[in-house]
Amino acid sequence: MPTAGIDDKRLLSAFLEEAEELLEKLNQALLKLERDRTREDLVHEIFRIIHSLKSEAALLEFKGLSELAHRLEDVLEEIRNQRLPLTRTLMDVIFTASDAIQEMVRRISHGEKDTDVEVSSIIAELDTQLPGMGESPGSQVRVELFPAEVHFDNLEIVQLQEARDRGETLYRLTLDIDEHAAMKYPRAYLVFNKLEQLVNMVKTQPGMVEPIEEDAFYTQVRFYFTSEDDEGEIIKACDIDQVSSRRLEKLEYGEYLETELPETSVSTAEREGPERAPAGSWQEKSYIRVETSKLNDIWRSLGDLVICKARVRRLFESQQTDRAPLRSELEAVSDSLEKITREMQQAMVETRMVSVAALFKKFPRLVRDLSRKLGKKVALLIHGKETEIDRSIIEVLSDPLTHIIRNALDHGIETPAERLKQGKEEQGQLVLSAQQQGGRIVLDISDDGRGLDIEKIRAKADLEQSVSDEEVIKLIFSPGFSTKERVSDLSGRGVGLDVVATRIRNELKGEVLVTSVPGRGTRITILLPLTLTIVHALVIRCREFYFAIPMQDMDETVSIPLEKQEGIEISVDGESLPLLRLENLLGLDGREEPRSERSGIILNLQAGRCCLLVDELIEEEDVVIKPIDELLNPKRLFSGAAVRGDGGILFILHSARILEAGEGTGK
Amino acid sequence: MDFRCVSFSLDEEQFGLHLDDVVHIIRFEQVLPVPGAPAMVEGILNLRGEVVPIINLRTLLGMREAAAGRRQRVIIIRREARILGLLVDSVREIKVNEADYQPGGGRPGLADGAVLGVVKTDEENLTVLDIFLLLAERASAAPAAPAAPGERR
Amino acid sequence: MAVRVLLADDLSFMRMVQKEVLTEQGYEIVGEASNGLEAVAKYQELNPDVVIMDITMPEMNGLEATRKIFSLDPDARIIICSALGQQHLIVEAINAGIKDFIVKPFVPERLLTALAKAFHS
Numbered sequence: 001m002p003t004a005g006i007d008d009k010r011l012l013s014a015f016l017e018e019a020e021e022l023l024e025k026l027n028q029a030l031l032k033l034e035r036d037r038t039r040e041d042l043v044h045e046i047f048r049i050i051h052s053l054k055s056e057a058a059l060l061e062f063k064g065l066s067e068l069a070h071r072l073e074d075v076l077e078e079i080r081n082q083r084l085p086l087t088r089t090l091m092d093v094i095f096t097a098s099d100a101i102q103e104m105v106r107r108i109s110h111g112e113k114d115t116d117v118e119v120s121s122i123i124a125e126l127d128t129q130l131p132g133m134g135e136s137p138g139s140q141v142r143v144e145l146f147p148a149e150v151h152f153d154n155l156e157i158v159q160l161q162e163a164r165d166r167g168e169t170l171y172r173l174t175l176d177i178d179e180h181a182a183m184k185y186p187r188a189y190l191v192f193n194k195l196e197q198l199v200n201m202v203k204t205q206p207g208m209v210e211p212i213e214e215d216a217f218y219t220q221v222r223f224y225f226t227s228e229d230d231e232g233e234i235i236k237a238c239d240i241d242q243v244s245s246r247r248l249e250k251l252e253y254g255e256y257l258e259t260e261l262p263e264t265s266v267s268t269a270e271r272e273g274p275e276r277a278p279a280g281s282w283q284e285k286s287y288i289r290v291e292t293s294k295l296n297d298i299w300r301s302l303g304d305l306v307i308c309k310a311r312v313r314r315l316f317e318s319q320q321t322d323r324a325p326l327r328s329e330l331e332a333v334s335d336s337l338e339k340i341t342r343e344m345q346q347a348m349v350e351t352r353m354v355s356v357a358a359l360f361k362k363f364p365r366l367v368r369d370l371s372r373k374l375g376k377k378v379a380l381l382i383h384g385k386e387t388e389i390d391r392s393i394i395e396v397l398s399d400p401l402t403h404i405i406r407n408a409l410d411h412g413i414e415t416p417a418e419r420l421k422q423g424k425e426e427q428g429q430l431v432l433s434a435q436q437q438g439g440r441i442v443l444d445i446s447d448d449g450r451g452l453d454i455e456k457i458r459a460k461a462d463l464e465q466s467v468s469d470e471e472v473i474k475l476i477f478s479p480g481f482s483t484k485e486r487v488s489d490l491s492g493r494g495v496g497l498d499v500v501a502t503r504i505r506n507e508l509k510g511e512v513l514v515t516s517v518p519g520r521g522t523r524i525t526i527l528l529p530l531t532l533t534i535v536h537a538l539v540i541r542c543r544e545f546y547f548a549i550p551m552q553d554m555d556e557t558v559s560i561p562l563e564k565q566e567g568i569e570i571s572v573d574g575e576s577l578p579l580l581r582l583e584n585l586l587g588l589d590g591r592e593e594p595r596s597e598r599s600g601i602i603l604n605l606q607a608g609r610c611c612l613l614v615d616e617l618i619e620e621e622d623v624v625i626k627p628i629d630e631l632l633n634p635k636r637l638f639s640g641a642a643v644r645g646d647g648g649i650l651f652i653l654h655s656a657r658i659l660e661a662g663e664g665t666g667k
Numbered sequence: 668m669d670f671r672c673v674s675f676s677l678d679e680e681q682f683g684l685h686l687d688d689v690v691h692i693i694r695f696e697q698v699l700p701v702p703g704a705p706a707m708v709e710g711i712l713n714l715r716g717e718v719v720p721i722i723n724l725r726t727l728l729g730m731r732e733a734a735a736g737r738r739q740r741v742i743i744i745r746r747e748a749r750i751l752g753l754l755v756d757s758v759r760e761i762k763v764n765e766a767d768y769q770p771g772g773g774r775p776g777l778a779d780g781a782v783l784g785v786v787k788t789d790e791e792n793l794t795v796l797d798i799f800l801l802l803a804e805r806a807s808a809a810p811a812a813p814a815a816p817g818e819r820r
Numbered sequence: 821m822a823v824r825v826l827l828a829d830d831l832s833f834m835r836m837v838q839k840e841v842l843t844e845q846g847y848e849i850v851g852e853a854s855n856g857l858e859a860v861a862k863y864q865e866l867n868p869d870v871v872i873m874d875i876t877m878p879e880m881n882g883l884e885a886t887r888k889i890f891s892l893d894p895d896a897r898i899i900i901c902s903a904l905g906q907q908h909l910i911v912e913a914i915n916a917g918i919k920d921f922i923v924k925p926f927v928p929e930r931l932l933t934a935l936a937k938a939f940h941s
Contacts, residue, residue, distance in 0.1 A: 182923040186910040190921075193914045215907075239940060241920060241933040379894065382915070427894065545702045586703040629749060630806070631708055631720045632701050641711075641718045649699050649711060649718060 012108075015056055019105045022049050026098055034095075037086045046094075047076040053101065057114075064115035065104045071126045072097045078130060093125045150224065152203060152256055155358060155394060159202050160257055163226035168200065170251045173223045173234070178242040184218035187242050192223065194237040196364045199227035209357035209385055224251075353388040356434045356443075359397055360385055363405060367430060370409045377416050377426055378409060383433035389441050393508055393528060397443075400500040404445050404524050405430065407497065412449030412522050422519065424448065446523035452476065452516040473514050477501035504528075509624070535625055537642075539618040539650060540601070542582040543590045546650050547614075548623050548642060553655035555604040557617060559597045570611050572602060578610040580662035582653075585637060603655050610659050625652055637661060672763050672786070673742060674793055675755035677725055681793035683761070683786060684744060684753075688799075691743040692758055709754055712741070719743065721752040727801070728777065746799050753798065761791070768795075780804055822848035823939070826866060828859035828882065829874035829901065838872060841928045847935070856880025860888045863896070870897040870919075870938055872931070875909050883909050887916050897938050901926065 026049045033042040054069035072094065078084035100122055104114040152160065160170065175191060177184045192208045195201060205222040206213045227234065231248060238246045360382055371378040413419075413428035420426055433444045458465075458472050477497050504510045510528040537548035538557075560579075564570055570579040579600070583590075592615050600611045623642035628651075632638070639654040671686040691714075698710025698721050707726040712719045721741055725733060733739065733756070742753045763786050770784040774794055781801035786793050825847050827835045832854070839849050851866045853859040857879045863871060871889065875882035882900060889896050900913045900921040910921050919938040922930050 182904060183907060183910065183921075186907055186914065186921060189911055189914050236940070239937060241930065241937055543702075545700070547702075588702055626718055628718050629720050629751065631722070631751075631802070632704055632711065632718070634705055635703055637703070643713055643718070649713060651702065 015060055016109050022053055023102050025049055030095060030098060034091055043079055047080055050076060062114045068101060068119050071123050075126050075129055090129055093129060097122050156202050160253060163200055164253045168226040168228045170226050170253055172249045172251050174247045175221045175243055176245045177219050178244050179219060181242040183215060185212060185215050188218050188221040190240050191238050195223060197368055198233055198237060199225040200365045201225045201361050209355060353390060354394060355386050355388050357385040359394050374409060375415060376413055378413055378428045378430055381431045384435045387434040387436055396503060396508060400503055403500055408447040412447040414450050441528040443526040444523060446521060448521040451518040451520055451522050473516055535623055537621060537623050539621050540614040541616040541618060542614050543588045548650045548652045549601060553603055553605055555602040558600045558602060560600045562596050565598055572611060578662055580610055581613045585658060585661050603659060605656055605659055607656060607659055610662055669765055670763055672761050673758060674761050675758045677730055677756055683793045683795040688744045688746055689742060690745045693741050695739040695741050695754060712752060717750055719750050719752050721754055723754045744798060822846060824848050824850045824868045826851045826862055826868040826871045828853040828871060830854050830877045841931060845932055856882060856885035859885045863889050872899050875900055875902045875906055883913055886913055886918060890917050899934050899938060
């Protein structure tokens with residue numbers, strides 16, 4: 001209420017008088033309208049009445065009343081403008097709202113508050129009756145459900161870089177799916193599917209391929225893609241029923257390509273600053289989405305592990321004079337620990353699994369573009385998008401698969417004219433499939449083209465007829481093999497099938513198989529092992545060799561000043577630790593330049609702790625452990641070897657043996 | 668029974684390996700050095716994802732070093748889980764008639780078990796070896812240490 | 821010239837309703853099929869402009885029939901009818917190349933809009 005006083009009393013009574021009159025008219029009009037809902041004149045009248053009530057209530061600061069009247073006014077406005085049909089339900093809602101308005105006026109006349117009347121449900125009702133935003137042209141701005149910031153992972157960043165180099169534009173398309181649509185995800189998928197044929201899809205929010213979210217999350221969808229096509233085609237692709245609005249924006253690459261990819265080759269990490277660097281501080285953060293069920297498995301195992309460990313501790317602490325029961329219990333617990341750790345490792349491996357869809361998503365566009373360029377008609381069929389493989393494999397497979405597909409289009413599939421002559425369908429088929437089989441991932445790329453010209457390969461390699469066809473076919477993976485005289489830029493870029501094979505065999509421990517039937521087609525099969533023993537390790541250098549130390553065996557790294565480097569012990573954090581020199585343990589020659597500071601790694605193991613002096617700390621890396629022959633491990637100081645991306649080989653240090661060896665020699 | 672053999676030479680001597688054990692023959696290029704390995708291990712090669720030790724047979728057999736510039740080959744042999752590479756001079760495949768083959772025999776410097784037999788014809792005179800047995804015997808002769816995890820035998 | 825439609829649904833009642841709605845709007849129903857096999861056969865025989873295909877049918881389901889028809893005619897226009905809860909089938913059908921899909925129980929308006937848009941590209 002504004003200022004108190006006589007004026008107010010007079011204002012109030014005037015208001016109430018008028019309000020009663022209006023409410024009377026309102027009732028009449030509503031009843032007539034209910035009987036004949038096509039009476040537009042009545043709608044107008046009711047609108048005017050509510051409008052008046054609202055204004056007066058606002059003037060006298062009756063907030064509840066003015067708010068309710070305002071909402072009702074909005075709805076009436078929509079009805080008045082033919083934007084909202086007056087259904088029976090809507091009629092009921094209007095009645096209810098009017099009743100509430102009357103109640104409020106009544107309370108006011110009794111000196112009570114209008115806000116005492118509970119109207120939140122009525123207001124909610126009124127709101128739902130209002131047509132959804134975006135359905136009518138020129139309506140208000142749609143609320144953005146996603147934060148403007150988007151995070152691209154490593155693979156996506158590579159895609160962006162490549163697209164930028166090709167001169168394509170980066171777009172963001174935001175689609176709103178009709179709220180009332182029964183299945184929103186498939187509707188979004190309709191657009192997604194069409195777009196994939198036109199543009200290079202980079203990222204979608206929410207995800208369009210497994211794993212997908214609950215349907216309700218797809219009321220608003222965002223696609224990030226690059227394209228050099230005209231926007232008309234893109235907009236046309238969005239013209240699907242029940243897509244209520246769309247917005248296409250151009251984005252700047254610069255915003256997303258600031259960060260450099262982490263180097264995969266050996267690089268030096270300069271350590272400056274504090275004397276001590278806790279292990280793990282070099283790692284560039286990267287994120288993966290993990291299915292919660294997979295994490296639950298790990299948590300459960302962790303829980304069991306903690307209990308087991310506690311049991312072991314208690315056993316050691318308890319005083320047992322009789323050894324035998326202690327030993328058998330220890331054995332049982334040890335077995336449990338073994339099993340649990342194995343399960344945990346498996347679960348950990350699985351969190352790194354990602355569907356191959358990420359890998360396949362660029363291929364529809366690639367095939368479309370290439371087939372156009374080559375004047376060929378090719379249909380790309382993809383099966384098994386949801387098959388899961390380890391994350392690290394995806395990045396390594398990208399180039400090889402691209403090359404194989406380019407090859408199939410360039411050399412394999414014939415021109416439409418050629419195909420017709422052979423009695424084939426004009427349109428060639430390229431099938432890309434992924435599946436899990438046994439303990440392996442099987443990737444297949446097959447085409448129904450002309451197949452390999454075995455005789456040509458045989459001639460080029462200068463082989464005799466006695467060499468079997470299968471052997472000859474294997475040669476396409478040898479360096480320097482291309483049966484096309486012209487170096488076409490499509491299959492070029494310095495990547496030959498031999499590099500493909502090498503990558504798959506060396507980096508991925510996989511196999512590549514080729515079968516081909518002249519005139520019928522070629523199939524390339526990539527077999528990859530499903531489980532990898534991966535260890536997170538620190539790569540170090542000692543003399544000219546590189547080694548890896550499992551991070552779990554390490555506490556931290558320290559910097560050892562020159563004067564302390566010669567001793568057999570070193571004091572770290574008040575604790576005296578044996579100081580071991582890796583070059584001595586391994587029997588390596590050569591002298592390093594004495595430096596004012598040298599890196600030491602604190603090994604923290606069950607059997608004890610020590611400080612291991614090395615020449616240089618390189619970087620953290622996930623390494624795949626491969627077994628090595630005993631000949632390579634005479635001192636048993638290695639637990640295996642790892643092949644690095646550049647083909648170099650790392651030996652993985654067996655920390656416990658290093659500790660043992662150090663204690664033995666006392667150096 | 669006739670059998671096939673991969674024959675290789677080291678200086679003037681000729682040796683043979685059963686074809687069954689031989690996986691691959693490649694030209695010798697660079698090998699990666701191995702820290703702390705025995706002298707006979709020339710280095711390692713990354714072969715299709717496997718870490719393969721390359722053994723200098725001359726060292727293993729107690730012969731002198733190869734003359735510089737001599738063309739060399741690596742024979743990749745495999746038995747069960749073990750895969751090795753042997754650094755030799757030249758290589759060829761031959762067919763051995765049962766009649767020309769005499770099992771047993773020996774060679775100075777090698778334990779008897781390692782020599783499977785000798786092939787003698789007018790043109791040939793070669794000693795057929797089993798490298799795996801040879802290495803196994805060397806290993807058992809040395810003081811044995813327990814196998815480290817991640818090791819193959 | 822009227823647009824020629826092939827209806828495929830194992831329920832004759834559904835086909836009847838669709839026929840009514842579509843004929844009223846000027847579409848011509850050139851054929852009806854009650855299972856996937858029949859749908860493929862009739863497609864080849866009648867060569868309709870568009871197919872309204874139910875997903876759940878005996879003999880051969882709608883998804884397989886869709887794939888078969890596309891392999892015969894990559895330019896075919898197919899609209900899938902599905903019930904709630906068949907999301908993955910719809911996605912597969914989209915991958916195969918359908919123009920649109922409707923969810924049962926269907927609203928005539930949606931069927932008509934989907935049909936109209938099917939001829940856009």
